Amino acid sequence: MVTTTFNVTEAADAAQPNLGGAQFASHTWVEPIIVVSIMVASLTVNRRRGYRLMNSTRGRSPTRSLLPHNHVQDLSPDSSADDDSYLSNDSDVFTSSKHPPKKRNCCGMVIHTPNSSRFANHFHSRILAKFPFLIEMFYWALNLLFYTLTKAIAQVTFSGYDGLWQLAQDHGVLILDIEHKSWLRFLFPIQESDFQAWFLNGHLSAITFLNRIYSLVHIPGTVAFLSWYYYAAPSHSSFATVRRTMTLGNFAAFSTFTFFPCMPPRLLPEEYGFHDTVRQANAESVWMGGNYVNQLAAMPSLHFTYAFVIGCTFLYHSGVFRRTLGRNEPRKSVSTQIFFLTAGILYPLLVLTVIVATANHYWLDAAVAMCTTSLSFLCNKIWFFLLPAEDVLCWVLRLDKPAPTTGQRLEPQTGRYHIVKDEEDR
Incomplete structure (x- = not known):
C-alpha cells in the first residue's frame, strides 16, 4: 500500500511540469504600494501650479469646461467678483446672468443644464482645481464598480455558480x-x-519573467501610462480621446463578460493541456484575486485592450505616420521617434505573449479585443451624452469641475490661466 501511494504521488509530480518561478512573496503589499505611488506622483506632477487652495478670492471659475462662452478667456488668479455671487439661489439656475446655463447636445437635442461654476470657491472645488487628476481617478473608480457588477449579473442570469461555470467552460471549448x-x-x-x-520545456527563465509581469502589466502598467499621458499629451483633447476609447473598450468587455462568460484556458479540464503558471503556492496577484474578480471573463482580453490602446497611442505620437502634428505638439527627434515606434509595436506583442503563455487568454480574445478597441475609438464621443448628467451631479454636489492641466507645459507661460472652451476635453 505504501509503495502504491508513493508511485501515485510520484506519477502526479511527474505529470506536473516545472511552471517556473511564482510571484514574489512581497506581491501582496508591493503591488498596492506601486499603484498608490503612481497615483500620488501623478497628482503631484499634474497639479495646477500657482494656484492656492486657501484663497479668499470668489466668483471666477478657473475651469475650462464650465465657461459660458465659446471663446478664449484669460483668467487671472487674482481676479475677483462680488463675494456673494456664488451663493445664487437654486431658482435662478436657468436665468442667472452671471452663471448662465450651459447648452449640451444630447442625441440631437439641445439640453440646458445648470452651470455650477458659481461654486468655484467652495473648498472641495478648489481641491479639484489644484489637483485635476482626481477626476481621472474618479472615472477609474466607476469603471471598477461596473466591473464588479459583471460577476453578480452573470450569476443571476445563468442560474447561479454551477450553471455559469459549465456555460463558461463550454464557451472556452467553443473558442x-x-x-x-x-x-x-x-x-x-x-x-x-x-x-x-x-x-x-526548456525556457523556464522566460516563463518566470512572464509570470511576474502578468499582474504588473494590467493595473500598475495601465495606471502608469494614463498618469504619464495626462502630463505628456499635447492637449487634453488627445488625452480624453484615449481615455474615452479605453473606457468604451472596458464597457464593451463588461457586456461580453456578463452575457458570454468564458473560462480562461487555465481553468479548463486537464485533458486540454493547460497549466496555471501564475497562481502558484497562493502567490496570486492582489489584482487577480478576491470576491470582486470575475474569473470567467476571458473574452475579450482587457489586458490586450489596454495594451492595444497604449501601443496605438505610442505609434501615433511617434509622428512616423503623420505629415502634420497637432497644435503645440513638437516634432520629435529621430531617436525618440524610433523609441515610440518600437514601444508601440513591442508592448502589445509582449502583453499578448504574457496572456497566452500563462494560459489566461486565447488568441481569439486578443483578436476580439482589437476589434472592440477599434470600434471604441471610432465611437468614443458617445460618452458626450453623459455630460448633462455630469452637470447635474456637479450642481447637486455644489462642485465646479476643474480645468485639466494637460498640455499646459506646452503653452506660452504668461503668468495667467489660459483657458479654452473645448467640450472634447471632457
Missing part, C-alpha cells in the same frame, strides 16, 4: 474549436497549449 477546427484555423496556426508548452 478552441473556432480557432483550430473551423475554417478560421488558418488564422491561428499555433495552438495555445503548444505555445505554453514551449516555455515550460
Whole structure:
C-alpha cells in the first residue's frame, strides 16, 4: 500500500511540469504600494501650479469646461467678483446672468443644464482645481464598480455558480474549436497549449519573467501610462480621446463578460493541456484575486485592450505616420521617434505573449479585443451624452469641475490661466 501511494504521488509530480518561478512573496503589499505611488506622483506632477487652495478670492471659475462662452478667456488668479455671487439661489439656475446655463447636445437635442461654476470657491472645488487628476481617478473608480457588477449579473442570469461555470467552460471549448477546427484555423496556426508548452520545456527563465509581469502589466502598467499621458499629451483633447476609447473598450468587455462568460484556458479540464503558471503556492496577484474578480471573463482580453490602446497611442505620437502634428505638439527627434515606434509595436506583442503563455487568454480574445478597441475609438464621443448628467451631479454636489492641466507645459507661460472652451476635453 505504501509503495502504491508513493508511485501515485510520484506519477502526479511527474505529470506536473516545472511552471517556473511564482510571484514574489512581497506581491501582496508591493503591488498596492506601486499603484498608490503612481497615483500620488501623478497628482503631484499634474497639479495646477500657482494656484492656492486657501484663497479668499470668489466668483471666477478657473475651469475650462464650465465657461459660458465659446471663446478664449484669460483668467487671472487674482481676479475677483462680488463675494456673494456664488451663493445664487437654486431658482435662478436657468436665468442667472452671471452663471448662465450651459447648452449640451444630447442625441440631437439641445439640453440646458445648470452651470455650477458659481461654486468655484467652495473648498472641495478648489481641491479639484489644484489637483485635476482626481477626476481621472474618479472615472477609474466607476469603471471598477461596473466591473464588479459583471460577476453578480452573470450569476443571476445563468442560474447561479454551477450553471455559469459549465456555460463558461463550454464557451472556452467553443473558442478552441473556432480557432483550430473551423475554417478560421488558418488564422491561428499555433495552438495555445503548444505555445505554453514551449516555455515550460526548456525556457523556464522566460516563463518566470512572464509570470511576474502578468499582474504588473494590467493595473500598475495601465495606471502608469494614463498618469504619464495626462502630463505628456499635447492637449487634453488627445488625452480624453484615449481615455474615452479605453473606457468604451472596458464597457464593451463588461457586456461580453456578463452575457458570454468564458473560462480562461487555465481553468479548463486537464485533458486540454493547460497549466496555471501564475497562481502558484497562493502567490496570486492582489489584482487577480478576491470576491470582486470575475474569473470567467476571458473574452475579450482587457489586458490586450489596454495594451492595444497604449501601443496605438505610442505609434501615433511617434509622428512616423503623420505629415502634420497637432497644435503645440513638437516634432520629435529621430531617436525618440524610433523609441515610440518600437514601444508601440513591442508592448502589445509582449502583453499578448504574457496572456497566452500563462494560459489566461486565447488568441481569439486578443483578436476580439482589437476589434472592440477599434470600434471604441471610432465611437468614443458617445460618452458626450453623459455630460448633462455630469452637470447635474456637479450642481447637486455644489462642485465646479476643474480645468485639466494637460498640455499646459506646452503653452506660452504668461503668468495667467489660459483657458479654452473645448467640450472634447471632457
